[in-house]
Amino acid sequence: MTYYTVRGIVGRSFPIILFTSVIGILTGQILNVELENLVSMPIILILIPALIKIGGDTGSMLGARLSSALHMGLGGNIFRNPVVRNSVLSAFIVGMCAFTFLGVVVWITGIVLDMEMAFETLMALCLVSGTFELLAVYSATLLIAFASHRFGVDPDDTVIPIIATLGDLIGVIGIFVTMNLLNII
Numbered sequence: 001m002t003y004y005t006v007r008g009i010v011g012r013s014f015p016i017i018l019f020t021s022v023i024g025i026l027t028g029q030i031l032n033v034e035l036e037n038l039v040s041m042p043i044i045l046i047l048i049p050a051l052i053k054i055g056g057d058t059g060s061m062l063g064a065r066l067s068s069a070l071h072m073g074l075g076g077n078i079f080r081n082p083v084v085r086n087s088v089l090s091a092f093i094v095g096m097c098a099f100t101f102l103g104v105v106v107w108i109t110g111i112v113l114d115m116e117m118a119f120e121t122l123m124a125l126c127l128v129s130g131t132f133e134l135l136a137v138y139s140a141t142l143l144i145a146f147a148s149h150r151f152g153v154d155p156d157d158t159v160i161p162i163i164a165t166l167g168d169l170i171g172v173i174g175i176f177v178t179m180n181l182l183n184i185i
Contacts, residue, residue, distance in 0.1 A: 012157050020165040025166050027169045034176060038161060043115045043122070044184075051126065053096045055133035055174075056167025059141045062091040066145040067087030071153055088138055099130035121182060129171070129178035136170045137163060150178050 031048075038045055045113070065087040074083045103119075103126035110116050141163050148155040179185045 002004065009157075012153070013161075016158060016161050020161050023165045023169050027165075027172050030169075030172050030176070033159065034185075037179075038146065041117070041184070043106060043110045043117050044175070044179075045181065046115075047102070047110060047122075047126070048172070050102050050106070051130065051175060052101070052168045052171030054095055054102065054130065055137045055171045056164040058091045058095040058098070058134065059137035059163040060160045061094070062087055062138060063141045063145055064139065065091075067149075067155035067159055068077050069157045070145065070149045083143070088142070089128075092134055095130065095134045096127070099102075100106050102126055121184065124182055125175070127177055128181070129174040132168065132174040133171045136174075137167050140166055140170075140174075 004064070038048075066084065069083045069087070102122040106126075107117070107119050109123050110122070119125070141159060144162055145155045145159050148158045177185070
């Protein structure tokens with residue numbers, strides 16, 4: 001069991017931590033550039049943390065399932081594998097249900113705090129940016145999990161930290177792209 005030594009774990013994890021730190025800083029800078037627009041719409045400030053969390057969390061959930069399947073030898077072909085297909089489909093359903101619930105909760109919160117936005121606009125923002133985020137995050141999850149496994153790196157060490165951070169970046173970009181599409185900004 002020399003694979004699981006402190007030196008080995010730190011050696012494999014350190015580049016991942018550096019990469020995710022840079023991505024996290026980039027995400028913060030994107031938010032900083034749009035700060036004036038965000039402050040003018042406080043309901044969006046309520047929405048952003050939960051929205052980006054859903055994408056990263058469901059992507060991490062998918063990554064954990066794929067990693068377990070790969071460890072058990074059930075990985076096989078990425079395109080014709082029922083384990084992969086069912087895992088992606090179930091994660092997508094969970095994500096879309098969470099985005100719908102988030103839209104309703106943020107809309108009610110906006111009413112209570114007198115920061116209303118039209119229900120249709122808020123739901124469109126949640127569902128469009130959420131769909132974009134899930135498709136991008138799940139694609140990256142599949143790519144990272146199978147590439148890690150193929151190159152002999154434990155997917156458990158790579159998928160979850162990278163996907164959680166990429167979920168934040170893709171979620172923030174998705175929110176701003178969707179806001180531009182819906183003419184909210």
